Amino acid sequence: MTTSFPPGFRWGVATSAFQIEGATTADGRGPSIWDTFAGVPGAVAGGDTGEPAADHYHRWRDDLALLRELGVDSYRFSVSWPRVQPDGRRFERRGLGFYRRLAEALREQGIEPFLTLYHWDLPQALEDSGGWRSRDTAHRFAEYASLVHEELGDVVDHWTTLNEPYPCAVAGYGEGRHAPGAREGHGALAAAHHLLLGHGLAVQAMRGQATPQHQFGIVLNQSPVVPVSDSAADAAAAARQDTLLRRQFTDPLFGGRYAPGLAAMFSGVSDFSFRLDGDLETIGAPLDYLGVNYYYRLHVADAPHREPDPAQRTVADIGVDTSRLPDVPRTGMGWPVEPEGLTEALVGLHNRYPGLPPMYVTENGCVYADRSDFADYERITFLNEHIEAARAAAAAGVDLRGYFCWSLLDNFEWAHGYKHRFGLVHVDYATQARTPRASFRWYRDFVAAQRG
Ligand code: FCB
Numbered sequence: 001m002t003t004s005f006p007p008g009f010r011w012g013v014a015t016s017a018f019q020i021e022g023a024t025t026a027d028g029r030g031p032s033i034w035d036t037f038a039g040v041p042g043a044v045a046g047g048d049t050g051e052p053a054a055d056h057y058h059r060w061r062d063d064l065a066l067l068r069e070l071g072v073d074s075y076r077f078s079v080s081w082p083r084v085q086p087d088g089r090r091f092e093r094r095g096l097g098f099y100r101r102l103a104e105a106l107r108e109q110g111i112e113p114f115l116t117l118y119h120w121d122l123p124q125a126l127e128d129s130g131g132w133r134s135r136d137t138a139h140r141f142a143e144y145a146s147l148v149h150e151e152l153g154d155v156v157d158h159w160t161t162l163n164e165p166y167p168c169a170v171a172g173y174g175e176g177r178h179a180p181g182a183r184e185g186h187g188a189l190a191a192a193h194h195l196l197l198g199h200g201l202a203v204q205a206m207r208g209q210a211t212p213q214h215q216f217g218i219v220l221n222q223s224p225v226v227p228v229s230d231s232a233a234d235a236a237a238a239a240r241q242d243t244l245l246r247r248q249f250t251d252p253l254f255g256g257r258y259a260p261g262l263a264a265m266f267s268g269v270s271d272f273s274f275r276l277d278g279d280l281e282t283i284g285a286p287l288d289y290l291g292v293n294y295y296y297r298l299h300v301a302d303a304p305h306r307e308p309d310p311a312q313r314t315v316a317d318i319g320v321d322t323s324r325l326p327d328v329p330r331t332g333m334g335w336p337v338e339p340e341g342l343t344e345a346l347v348g349l350h351n352r353y354p355g356l357p358p359m360y361v362t363e364n365g366c367v368y369a370d371r372s373d374f375a376d377y378e379r380i381t382f383l384n385e386h387i388e389a390a391r392a393a394a395a396a397g398v399d400l401r402g403y404f405c406w407s408l409l410d411n412f413e414w415a416h417g418y419k420h421r422f423g424l425v426h427v428d429y430a431t432q433a434r435t436p437r438a439s440f441r442w443y444r445d446f447v448a449a450q451r452g
Helices: 033-038 056-070 093-108 123-130 135-152 166-174 186-207 232-255 281-285 340-354 377-395 438-451
Strands: 010-012 074-078 114-119 158-163 214-222 225-227 288-292 298-301 360-364 399-405 425-427 435-436
Touching: 010 114, 010 158, 010 360, 010 435, 033 123, 033 214, 056 093, 056 435, 056 438, 074 158, 074 399, 093 114, 114 135, 135 158, 135 186, 158 186, 158 288, 158 340, 166 214, 166 232, 186 214, 186 281, 186 377, 214 232, 214 360, 232 281, 232 298, 232 340, 232 425, 288 340, 340 360, 340 377, 377 438
Parallel strands: 010 074, 010 399, 074 114, 114 158, 158 214, 214 288, 225 298, 288 360, 360 399
Antiparallel strands: 425 435
């Protein structure tokens, strides 16, 4: 295999707070929208909740030992906002203390902490006053970011504002598949805008108090969108999907404009009155990196809107059908395995936005059914092929700085609950025993080989 990555290329793994920590009431933590949502009958498969997850809040030292054994040089994790501000405002020092201990210990082991401020767990109190539909939430987020940055700026250099604003806005406020479970049009578009604004305000606040080594970025999920035929209708459907999923975010962040076509797509749904003068400048302030999460490509056909009256339409109702998958192998999530989509995502961004900051692959991974001996050869093949696809993007001129595998541990996979397992390490949720899979040893050896 040809695997020459640039010098200093980072190899890591990623997790997120709500998905692994458990301990949802420890040390003054307040409820998040995911605690509330998981309590709604039928919202999460199996009635699963944020308890016990991988009980990482109590077992983080064991998990740090796993990171050491894995030999990664970087670890991407997220801070739980409702641990640090249980009601979205009041500072809870005990909650923050957890992340200080973690970041310090990572550093002592020579592992670089990549901290994400928001991986979907909004304090419920802020949802009660409008959530991301409300402009005030963007300001609350900037305040929270500035607080965490001030407290941990001495031990963390890599600061990611948001993880994947697309599902937050569309699955959360449009489709109702994710917390807070809303099905809206205007509200979901407002949520997307306020997430971006919150990002921009947070970067502004943190830059104002940063030291020179601090780096600021955002993480976006990037599924290249492919029309299922060469018909004009399918091409137009693919363009709508791309606008909703990607350009709604990347154009304001890196192109200095709102995505052309977005307002026309939602005419009658929203008047976009949430866009205020100056917002674009705040959102588009320069970043030090862009994190790309890649799992699959989206294959799109034209289809009728489900709701004929635009005023009643949700943001997810854009007249597309995404169920026509290509004839390729699928993962246990049912996602098509298409490693070339990762090359395409990275090269596509690079070509579309001159002046794009350096990129990292901040998530990539898969689910397959376990064998009794945890010999997950499919996962090894998947990772191997995707790392190769990342290498191809770097070879094509993309400034790619690192790759993070999702995930270190099995965890709470949002609306799917605990059924789907993304970990390099198997977690027995009853005993909390950790068992490294074969892919863990493969990644360990692979990373060691890269160092030569
Ligand atoms: C991404 C999320 C991450 C995880 C993976 C499978 O969209 O960022 O938390 O659930 O999907």
